[in-house]
Every structure is written in structure tokens, then in C-alpha cells.
Amino acid sequence: MDFSFSEEQELYRATVSRFIQNQYGLEARQKIVNSDLGMSRENWQQFADLGLLAIPFAEEYGGLEGSAVDTMVVMEEFGRGLVIEPYFETVIFSGGILSIGGSNEQKQQYIPRIISGECIFATAFAESQSRYNLADIKTTAKVRNGGFILNGKKSVVWAGPWADYLIVTARTSGSQFDEKGVSLFLVDKNSEGISLKNYPTIDGGRASEISFENVELSDESLLGHIDDGFDLLEAAVDRARAAICAEAVGAMKALHETTLDYVKLREQFGVPIGNFQVIQHRMVDMLIAYEEAVSITYMATLHLDHPVEERQKSVSAAKAKIGQSARYIGQEAVQIHGGMGMTDELNVGHYFKRLTMIDVSLGNQDYHVRRFADLTQ
Amino acid sequence: MDISIAIEDVLFREEVRDFIQEHYPSYLHDKIAKSEELTKEDFLVWHRILHKKGWIAPSWPKEYGGPGWTSVQRFIFNEELSAAGAITTMPFSLTMLAPVLMQYGNEKQREYFLPRILSGEDWWCQGYSEPGAGSDLASLRMPAVRDGDDYVVNGSKTWTTFAQFADWIFCLVRTNSDGKKQMGISFLLIDMKTPGITVRPIRTLDGGYDINEVHFENVRVPIENLVGEENFGWTYAKALLSHERGGIADVARSEVAIKALRKIATTELSDGGPLIENTIFSKKIAELEIDLLALKYLELRAVFNEKSDDLGPNVSILKLKGSEVQQRIGELRLEAVGYYGFPFKYGPQTSNTAIFPVGPSYTQFAGPSYFNLRKTTIYGGSSEIQRGIVAKSVLGL
Structure with a gap:
């Protein structure tokens, strides 16, 4: 076993992380969110130019033949950046259906246009x-x-x-x-x-x-x-679920880091609130929830090409667990930030909202616990 | 022990219920059902109706215009208001400031302000928290410096609910920085029209706008607006905080909310059947109802055992559990609506934005209220502060 990332994966991570650091701060993101269109075509073109839209597709259609771990890395970073642009919807979800179930002609017709940034799905x-x-x-x-x-x-x-x-x-x-x-x-x-x-x-x-x-x-x-079409749909949805778990992992990491910075800086009763044991234990529990989330997301991603039942079980385990940790970390981050966590002005509330909706997406905790149980019998 | 209710309390409950049914403005029900933003006038309409009846200030002594009810009657009155889904009367003036003025204000202040609070002529907001002073309220810094017959106030207050509507703000200010931080705090009444005050709206993550930051720049406040003695404001504030925490369990409101949640879960489908028949979901609602029942009897024990209004440390326990129940109702409501938690009525309005509601009308409230309810374990003394109070005052730790 080896849980290290390839050079290429590290490069994807660095590329996306640089993009977010330079161009996707909260202010820039909110400007896009509140714009008429609600996304940025310029950013989308930039994703195309950086090769991100090509990662999972086959070489014969202009793709990079990337693995699920490659797109996992990208999704994690997009989660950290709360990226709005429809990478998940176009490249992972619809792109996944096309790749798995499309005919050669269909792939030839549409995949190059996804890769170039021309088409959104x-x-x-x-x-x-x-x-x-x-x-x-x-x-x-x-x-x-x-x-x-x-x-x-x-x-x-x-x-x-x-x-x-x-x-x-x-x-x-x-x-x-x-x-x-x-x-x-x-x-x-x-x-x-x-x-x-x-x-x-x-x-x-x-x-x-x-x-x-x-x-x-x-x-x-x-x-x-x-x-x-059902098996094709379910296969693509399972891949999409694993990817959205990765997005959640990125958002949870950012939220934990932000909260950790805050408890070191915010002083009440003459000391940083991170000095209080009641806060320390919760920061530790949040860290553990995050580490569990990372681990189970890797597990699910690495099982996507396994036999169907294994894939289904792994993905449902991950999605259920992610829903739980996303809720826990999101709620705790807001609570620890106090009133500040309730405002629209910090990134905390925005991460919390995205994490909450990831739990709802493609099956919530209850749905996946049930699916896991049914598959285990 | 006996859980039967005295006949006079039964009759009282009927009287209250009949009055609300007859006089509560039905347009307010519609507005809330459509989750439309409430205006100042909306709050005042109901305030004036209760005032006319003499019921606007249940906790005030008769001499100041209260109805002279027992603590049980006050409890019943609040229950009926909640059960009817009536909008809340603003607590800042009626239950927070007024008791302080009665106990520590001078004759002139009482005579001027109390009738105007009763009638709703003055809208008050609370100036306590500062950007650097939240849970550790006593560390507040906003200075009020004596200059002739005025105090000159500079600084900021934050989380000020409905400052945009307010005619007056009651503030804790620092008049002395030497010695213990609890000493040197004073209680000032400030006219919001005074030059140098600006109100900055703070939008919350649910898209709502209730809270503000209030800035003071060289704001001159006449010394007659000082309540009690200079530097003793902390004592007054502590008295007031215990009033703020009262009635916060909101059991009756939660009962109504769970009933509504059951209705949603009966309408919403899961694999073709009603969601309420989904065993996982129905178990969660049942667990919540059981917790609410325990909370209800915790509250009843507190109300019927205490002869005075002061529920003591029970108030902290009721606030802790009451806020958690409210949040869990919000969680289940969001779970119940599934994908219809996504549409965001308060999102950016653009040229091609749809007319809400998107999906069934009960769904549009689910997302925003889930996020908004996170505030209940933060405001009015966070859960961490409440647990600290119980540890200290009940357990002696």
C-alpha cells in the first residue's frame, strides 16, 4: 500500500491551490456568486487552459487519462476554495456518464468541447x-x-x-x-x-x-x-459521490484551519480562547473527524474500479461518514467563532453552508447508512 | 404531587386563547408563512393591541402598568402566544431595560421612559457586546468620558438586534479603566438620533438582516441619562442578563414547530411512501419529541416550584436544552425537504431569477432557518457560558 501522491498529482494540487490563493479569495468568490451569471466564464477558460477540464478523459478525445485520485486532488482544492464553477457537474458527473456510457461518436462530438471549455453540462x-x-x-x-x-x-x-x-x-x-x-x-x-x-x-x-x-x-x-441506463447512471453517480466527498474534505480542512487560527487569536477573559480545555477538546474532535473523513474518502476513491458491490458499499460508507463529519465540523466552527460565525462576512458560514448541502447531495447520511446496511446483509 | 391544573388557570388560559384568536392580525400569519421580512410596523401593530388590553408587560408590577399576574399566569400567557404562532414582543425594552429602570433608575427616568416603553412609542436596542467583548462581556472598552454636563462616547457595539428600528439604545460603557474590569462600567441611555451614531447592517449566513454594528464617534450624552451610579453598571447589567435568559426554553414554540415538521414529513415522499413512515426519520422525530417532553416538565417544575420570577440556575439549563431542541428541529426540517433545501430565496436577485417559492412553499424556510438557528446556542450567553454558570452556581466547581 502507498498513500502518497504522484508528482503529477502534486502538480495538480499546486496549480489549483495557486489559482485559489491568487484569484479566488472570499471577496472575489462572492463577487462571482452575486453577479448576474453567478459563475465566471474567465475562470472556466482558465481551468481549460490549465488542463483541469481534460484530466479524467481518454487520450483519444484529447484527455489526460487521469485517475479518480487525480480528480480527487482537484476536488479537494476546489472545496478549500469554495469554487462555484461547475467542474463537478460538467467534468465529473456528466463527463463521467459520457465516458462510461457514451458511444465513440458521442464522445468524439462532446468531450473535446468540454475539454476546451466550450460546453458546460x-x-x-x-x-x-x-x-x-x-x-x-x-x-x-x-x-x-x-x-x-x-x-x-x-x-x-x-x-x-x-x-x-x-x-x-x-x-x-x-x-x-x-x-x-x-x-x-x-x-x-x-x-x-x-x-x-x-x-x-x-x-x-x-x-x-x-x-x-x-x-x-x-x-x-x-x-x-x-x-x-440505470447501472451506467449509478456507476457515474458513485464516482460523483466520491468526488463530492473530496470537495467536502477540502472544505473541512479549510474550516478547521480557520477555526484553529481563530482560537489562537481571539482573546476572552485575558487569554486566547484556545487556552480553554473545553475549546481544546473540541478542536481535537474536529481534527479527528477531519482525519476520518480524509481516510474514508481515499478508501472510497480507491474502490471505484472494484466490483460493483464493493464500489457501492465503499462509496456509501464514505458519503455517510462525510455527511456526519461535515455537519459536526461545520456546526462546531460556527459555534466556536460565536457571533462572527453567523455573519456572511467570514468564510466560515460559507463553508458551513456548502458542507451542509454536500450532505444533502446524492443521498444524505440516512440514505447511505441504509444502502450500506442493505449491501452488507 | 399532582399534575392537574387549577380551575382558575384553565379559565385564564381560555381567556388568553380567545383574546389572541380574536385580535391577532391575521395578515401577520400570512407574512410569516411566506417567510416575508417583518417591518417595524408589523411588530408595533401587535404591540399596540396587547398594550390596549393591558397585557403588553406581563412581568411588570401593577404600579407601572403590569397586569399583576402570578408567575403561572405569565407562563400560560407565553405558552398561548407561542402556540398561536404570534410574533414575539420585543424583549429589549419590556423585559430587559424596564426592570433595571424600576430598580436602579431615578424617578424622572422611570416617569419618562416606562410609559413610552409600554405604548411602543420608543423602540429600544441593546448595546452590550463589542467586537472585542463577547462571552467576556466585562472586558468591554467603549469609553464614556465626562465633559461638562455630558459624557462623550467613542467606540462600537455589535450584534445589535434591530438597531435599524431603534429610537434608543441602552449601553454599557467604560467610565473607569483602573482596577477590576467589572468596576468602572456604567449604564447609559443614548438617543439614537444623537449626531455621531452610525448603524452598519450585518447580513447573516441565512441571508437575513436583524443585527448591526453601531458606531459612536464623539457622541455627546447628557449625564442625566446615566442609570444609577457611575461605575456600577455591571451590577445592573447582571440583574438584566438573568432577565434576558428567562423564558428562553421556548417549549411551546418547539411543540408547534414539531407539529409542522410532522406535517411536512407526511407530505414529503421517500421511495413512494410518506417520509414519516421511513423508520430512520420517524425515530429521529420521536427522539426529539421525547427530549422536548423532558424539557417541558423541567420547565414546569421550575415555574411551579419557584415562588419568585428568579428561576436561578434553572434558566441556564432551560436555555441550553431549549436551544438544542430548536436546532434539532431545524436539522430535521432541512432533512425532510431533501433537494428543496437548495433554492435560496434570499440569494442574489438577478435578471433571470425565479419567483419563489421554488418547490412546495414550506420548503423555502427550511434552509435559511437551519442556518439561522445556529445563533440560539450563541446569543444570550453561549452554551459554553451557560455550562460554566451551572458548574459554578449549582455544582460549586
């Missing part, structure tokens, strides 16, 4: 009734001559407002909760019959409610095989 999977069940799908795609007709509604589509293309889960057969009958489609967001309701999210991002009304899709828009 979002995955529309959740519905208002579905909670975390990926197979709970009411949206339908009916077969018609040479293609499909898409009808339905998707909820809280992250990066929806920025996306050029959507990957949409829809039912081509079966009933509402069946895994069989789920198919995936790559849809141009400008297609006729698509309407969006865009809004800001509490963690600084943007999302959309999207409705599809008789949207005409060609045969070429199907990703993977008809009715058999």
Missing part, C-alpha cells in the same frame, strides 16, 4: 418526489420514428442555468420505481419544449427547475442502451 436526475432514489422517475421518453419524445419535470438541476447540454434520466419502460426501463439522454438545452426556472442556491451556486414538454430527441441522443 448538467445532469438532470432528481424529481420533486424522488428524494435520493435514482430510479424513482416519472419523466418519460416515448419511442417514435427515429427518436424519442421527452416529457416530464426535473428538480434542482445544479448548474442548470449555465449548461449548454443536459443529461436527462427518463423512463422508456417499466413503472415509476423500476431500475429496468431507465434510459439516459443527452439533450441540447435549447431544444424546443424545454423551459427553465433558474434560481440561486443556498451554498452560492445556481440551479434550475426544468420542464420538458414534447421535446423531440433523435436516436443519437440516447446514452448507453435503452432501458438499461
